[in-house]
Amino acid sequence: MSQQSGTINIPYMDMSHNSIVLPDKTVRLASTFYPPFVAVIEGFLSHKECDQLISSAEGNMRDSRVVSPVDGTFAEHDARTSKSHGFQRGATPLITTIEKTTIENRIAALLHWPVVHGEGLQVLKYGKGQEYRPHYDFFDPKNANYQKNIGKGGQRVGTLLMYLSDVEAGGGTNFPKINLEVRPKKGMALYFANTKFDGSIEPLSLHAGMPVNKGTKFLATKWLRANPYVS
Template sequence: MGSADQAWVDQLPIEWQHWLIENLERGCDPGEIGRILHENGFKFTDNGLSTRGATDKKTPDSNQKKQDFNLDHLASGNNFIDAQGQVIRLLGHFENPAIFYFEDMLSPQECDELIHLSEQEGKLARSTVVDNKDGSLQLDQRRSSDSTFFNRGENPLVSKIEQRIGALVNWPVTHGEGLQVLRYQHGGEYRPHFDFFDPKYEGSAKHLAIGGQRVASFILYLSDIAAGGGTRFPNIGLEFRPKKGAGLLFANTDQHGKPHSNSLHAGMPVIEGIKYIATKWLRERQYGKS
């Protein structure tokens, strides 16, 4: 960026300067960045930048002090962790990417209630994936599950689960997407994929612009199944079998916040039983309204 360009950057409030640099470094589309600045009231004039009308001069998460995401406290901590009154047991962990498998993340009653809430009123519908080109959500044969979605804090159970995850991971609840519930019937699977938004694809920009990268994924297993349905990391030869109430947490990025190629993972085909899971994606910054 030349010095003439630099001048208008310097006129931005400091939170917006950080936001801009982070997004440019991450490879976000400059056009999309410009559109977001414009939407937030920043206007480009012949004299540089006019901030008149800028909405409160705050980035979506500027109230929050920037925190680095890492899971070191879990790797070096206790086997039993009290998260908001729920005693969760750490069964094992793996490095690079950081992966943790927990028992008793949810009680059997909480699993059943979440399934019940998802099944009612025909909420479950065929799952989608993000299109790399335009970022839209598309049906795809690589993901043959049904899913539904709960907004953050949509009901007391969802809220309780979000608080628990926040306490365990030590990450603000506001930095999480809503909770997805998925149902895989016989043969249902989610073929190998990444949960992060790859900055090299055009379609990622609009997702990265709201809340930044998906730094980690938390899968909660809501049902026991007799065969198949593990969550497999093919690059590192690791597979976790569903256990009702268990949780699998894994980082999608390395310690520098860059997408981790070994976070490639798959929901293996269900051979016997119905697999229900809830997925929570944790973002780098605040996602949506607090």
């Protein structure tokens, strides 16, 4: 199902039409960019699914963490000021339903990538002034501190962001190396590749969640691994 490219498989999206037919709905491919490979998909989640994800996560949110380049642990960091809740795959009946029937299968079909290669969904909330400063989602293979994380499922080859809300001002996802910014829109998804087609890391994938200036931004993040992911 996946695309063999160079030494590893990477997620692959059919970009030959404006619409992409998924098992349970048809979505619109609004724009694409390369390099790095970036795609904006409209109508990926229904408003009801967005609201359900927010309400299932909001009561459990805590300060967001990042994988530390210093020791590889998951730790709070000044660069990421949102709140978030990370679901284990299968953590709640809603998440199980989502995994078995809807969102997870939709992601797998969109990107031709098996559900078991995905980390659990992370739901994030950014209030006014909160942000995620420029960073990479891939693990730098030259940094020995990331080896434990790479060992859990290989490289993070791609990222799918799903906007669960509109944002009145600010809060875009910005790619500073390619001068691209995507405005959040409830139900829309943004995919970007963290690796090149040969599987090596993609420095152009540097990205940031810009500070929210007005309103609240809710987002769900799905990180896709090269191999089956075990938390």
